[in-house]
Amino acid sequence: xxxxxxxxxxxxxxxxxxxxxxxxxxxxxxxxxxxxxxxxxxxxxxxxxxxxxxxxxxxxxxxxxxxxxxxxxxxxxxxxxxxxxxxxxxxxxxxxxxxxxxxxxxxxxxxxxxxxxxxxxxxxxxxxxxxxxxxxxxxxxxxxxxxxxxxxxxxxxxxxxxxxxxxxxxxxxxxxxxxxxxxxxxxxxxxxxxxxxxxxxxxxxxxxxxxxxxxxxxxxxxxxxxxxxxxxxxxxxxxxxxxxxxxxxxxxxxxxxxxxxxxxxxxxxxxxxxxxxxxxxxxxxxxxxxxxxxxxxxxxxxxxxxxxxxxxxxxxxxxxxxxxxxxxxxxxxxxxxxxxxxxxxxxxxxxxxxxxxxxxxxxxxxxxxxxxxxx
Numbered sequence: 181x182x183x184x185x186x187x188x189x190x191x192x193x194x195x196x197x198x199x200x201x202x203x204x205x206x207x208x209x210x211x212x213x214x215x216x217x218x219x220x221x222x223x224x225x226x227x228x229x230x231x232x233x234x235x236x237x238x239x240x241x242x243x244x245x246x247x248x249x250x251x252x253x254x255x256x257x258x259x260x261x262x263x264x265x266x267x268x269x270x271x272x273x274x275x276x277x278x279x280x281x282x283x284x285x286x287x288x289x290x291x292x293x294x295x296x297x298x299x300x301x302x303x304x305x306x307x308x309x310x311x312x313x314x315x316x317x318x319x320x321x322x323x324x325x326x327x328x329x330x331x332x333x334x335x336x337x338x339x340x341x342x343x344x345x346x347x348x349x350x351x352x353x354x355x356x357x358x359x360x361x362x363x364x365x366x367x368x369x370x371x372x373x374x375x376x377x378x379x380x381x382x383x384x385x386x387x388x389x390x391x392x393x394x395x396x397x398x399x400x401x402x403x404x405x406x407x408x409x410x411x412x413x414x415x416x417x418x419x420x421x422x423x424x425x426x427x428x429x430x431x432x433x434x435x436x437x438x439x440x441x442x443x444x445x446x447x448x449x450x451x452x453x454x455x456x457x458x459x460x461x462x463x464x465x466x467x468x469x470x471x472x473x474x475x476x477x478x479x480x481x482x483x484x485x486x487x488x489x490x491x492x493x494x495x496x497x498x499x500x501x502x503x504x505x506x507x508x509x510x511x512x513x514x515x516x517x518x519x520x521x522x523x524x525x526x527x528x529x530x531x532x533x534x535x536x537x538x539x540x541x542x543x544x545x546x547x548x549x550x551x552x553x554x555x
Contacts, residue, residue, distance in 0.1 A: 182545075182548065182549075183213055183214055183215065184209070184214045184215065184265045184266060184544055184545065184548055185214070185215040185217070185262060185263060185264045185265050185266070186205075186209055186214060186215065186216055186217070186264070186265065186266040186268060186544060187217045187218070187219060187237075187259070187262075187264050187266070187267050187268065187291070188202050188205065188206065188216075188217070188218045188219070188268045188269075188270060189218075189219045189220070189241060189267070189268065189269045189270060189271070189274035189275070189277075189278055190202050190218065190219075190220045190242070190270050190271055190274060191220060191221060191240075191241065191242020191243075191271050191273065191274060192220050192221045192222065192223040192242060193218070193220050193221075193222060193223035193224070193225035193226045193229060193236075194223035194224055194225065195223070195224060195225055197298070197344070197468070197470050198270055198271065198298050199223070199225055200225075200470075201270075201298075201344060201536075202218060202270060203218075203225060203228065203229055203232070204533060204536075204537065205268075205537065205540055205541075206218055206229055206232065206234040207232045207233075207234075208537040208540075208541060209234070209541070210232060210233035210234060212541065214541075215235075216233070216234040216235065217234065217235040217236070217237060217262075217264075218234055218235070218236050218237070219236075219237040219239050219241060219255075219274070220236070220237075220238070220239070220241070220242070221238065221239070221240040221241075221242060221243070222236070222238050226238075237258075239251055239254075239255070241255075241273065241274040241277045241278075242271060242273050242274055243273075244273060248273065248277065249277070249280075251277050252277055252280045252281045253281075255277060255278065255281040256281035256282075256284060256285055259281065259282070259285065259290065259291060260285060260289055260290075263289075264291040265291050265292065265544075265548050266291055266292050266294060266544045266547070266548065267282060267291040267292070267293050267294065268294040268295070268296070269293075269294070269295050269296075269309075269310075269313070270295070270296045270298060271298075272301065272306060272307060272309060272310060275295055275309045275310055275312070276306075276309050278293070279293065279309055279312050292314050292315075292544075292547045292548060293312070293313050293314050294313045294314065294315050294316075294317065294543070294544075294547070295309075295310045295311070295312065295313030295315075295316050295317070296316075296317040296319065297310050297311075297316060297317065297318055297319065297323050297326075297327060297467075298319055298323075298467055298468075299323075299467040300322070300323070300326050300464075300465065300467060303330045308331070311327065311331045311333075311334045313338070314338065314547065315338055315339075315340050315543055315547055316334065316338055316339050316340070317340050317341075317342050317540070317543070318339055318340070318341050318342070319342065319343060319344050319467055319468050319489070320341075320343055320344075320467055320468045320488075320489040320492055321341065321492055322465060322467065322488050322489055322491075322492060323467050323489075324339060324341050327339055340539075340543060342536055342539045342540055342543070343468065343531050343535075343536065344468045344470055344473075344531065344536055345473070345531040345532045345533040345534070345535055345536040346470065346473050346474050346477050346531065346532070346533055347532070347533040347534070348477055348529045348532060350449070350533075351449055351452075351474050351477035351478050352477075352478070353477065353478060353479045353525075353527045354478070354479050354527075355449065355453050355478050355479075356453060357450040357453055357454060361447070361450050362454075365450070365454065369440060371408060371437060371440075372408055372410075372440075372454075375406065375407070375408050376405070376406070376407045376408070376456040376457075376519055377407070377408050377409075377410055377454065377455050377456050377457075378393075378396070378397065378400075378407055378408070378409050378410065378455070378456065378457045378458075378459060378515070379409075379410040379412060379451060379452065379455040379457070379458050379459065380393045380409070380410070380411050380412070380413075380458075380459045380460075380461065381412045381413060381448065381451075381452075381458065381471045382412075382413045382462075382471065383413045383414055383415075383416050383419075384411075384413050384414070384415050384416065384419055384422060384423045384426065385416065385419065385422070386422060386463075387462055387463050387464045388413070388461065388462055389459075389460075389461025389462055389463060389485075390411060390426050391426075391429070392461050392506075392508060392511070393409060393411065393459060393461055394409070394426070394429055394430060394433065394435065394439060395508055396409075396459075396508070396511055396512055396515060397409035397435060397438055397439055398433055398435060399508070399512045400512065400515060400516060400519070401435075401438060403512075403516060405516065405519060407438075407456075407519065408438055408439070408440065409435075409438060409439040409440070410439075410440050410442060410451070410455065411426070411439065411440065411441050411442065412442045412443075412445055412448070412451060413442075413443075413444065414443055414444030415443075423441075426441075427441065448471070448474065449474070449478065452474060452475040452478050452480050453478050453480065455475070455480055456480075456481075456519060457480070457481050457482070457483055457515065457518055457519060457522070458471070458472070458475040458480055458481070458482045458483075459482070459483055459484065459515075460472050460482060460483075460484030460485065460490045461484070461485060461511075462485065462488075462490070463505075463506070464488075465487040465488025465489070465490075465491075466488045466489045466490050467488065467489050468489035468493075469484070469488070469489040469490035469492075469493050472484055472490050472493050472494070473493055473497075473531055476493070476497050476498055476525050477529065479524075479525045479527070480525065481498065481500070481501060481518055481522040481523075481525060482494065482498060482501045482525075483501045483503055483511070483514055483515055483518055484501055484502070484503065485503060485504070485505040485506070486502040486503060486504060486505060487505050493531065496530055496531075497525070497526060497530055498523075498525055498526075500518065500522070500523045501514075501518070
């Protein structure tokens with residue numbers, strides 16, 4: 181086996197889906213004897229990255245400032261000196277810095293350039309850089325369709341579909357939290373003991389469907405269903421006003437005891453496991469839907485809008501959980517039906533982390549010996 185040196189570029193390592201995927205690939209590279217480097221501004225996941233055997237280069241390539249262009253020369257020099265085989269950009273501004281450094285290197289010495297499109301970026305000159313990879317990874321069929329529709333000059337053979345995945349060992353089917361966790365949970369939220377709980381995970385953002393979720397809980401309670409709503413997610417910088425609006429709306433509707441805000445939680449596996457139903461109500465189509473897949477992997481039913489990556493996952497694994505986007509009447513009826521009699525979630529894993537890792541590393545290994553492309 182040829183030992184590869186792979187550098188992944190992300191703005192920071194603070195815990196989002198892109199960052200978690202970066203760490204998963206980094207861990208797999210180390211486990212298979214390759215050299216793994218991540219270039220980012222750092223964050224709370226950086227110590228874990230280093231502890232798992234990767235290197236970290238603390239360069240703020242994601243800062244939206246003209247000064248960020250000063251990193252082009254140091255990156256070009258570093259790529260040459262370190263003899264990097266694969267340069268993998270996962271975000272637009274780092275991708276611009278990477279591409280500008282990469283294209284000016286000597287053809288025989290530069291690495292292979294890979295990009296991953298993690299979302300439906302605005303169609304613009306700025307976003308075009310994500311199509312400049314010698315291979316462009318699409319994380320879902322929706323992203324593949326988006327690329328083919330909006331970037332027709334991108335050859336189809338350069339796009340590689342590699343869906344994200346979860347580890348069934350980390351999210352095992354039928355998982356039950358420990359008695360200690362349950363005790364602490366019920367001490368914190370005694371009203372949830374033995375209750376039907378609907379959970380909406382995700383940061384407090386207007387696009388995540390929190391207003392519809394609050395209306396859904398109100399409607400279900402009006403029908404006589406004594407359900408509780410759980411909003412699990414932290415407040416992003418600059419979004420405190422929106423979080424306060426949600427709190428006021430809950431109080432105004434008389435739901436202060438019926439809808440609970442947990443803030444950011446690191447124990448999502450346990451929360452999904454004790455939930456009766458997990459919701460995905462994003463107004464904007466998600467590129468994949470990791471939270472949906474994590475809940476389904478545990479065997480917890482999911483109800484979500486039938487668009488984007490979430491729709492793909494539900495159609496494949498749990499079609500009973502599909503509901504038309506933005507239709508509150510149908511959403512309420514589907515939720516009531518699933519709360520009454522929910523079909524079992526199939527136990528057989530579909531979108532696995534191992535398949536994502538294998539496909540990504542196979543791409544690296546196949547791409548490395550090929551002749552270098554001209555910029």
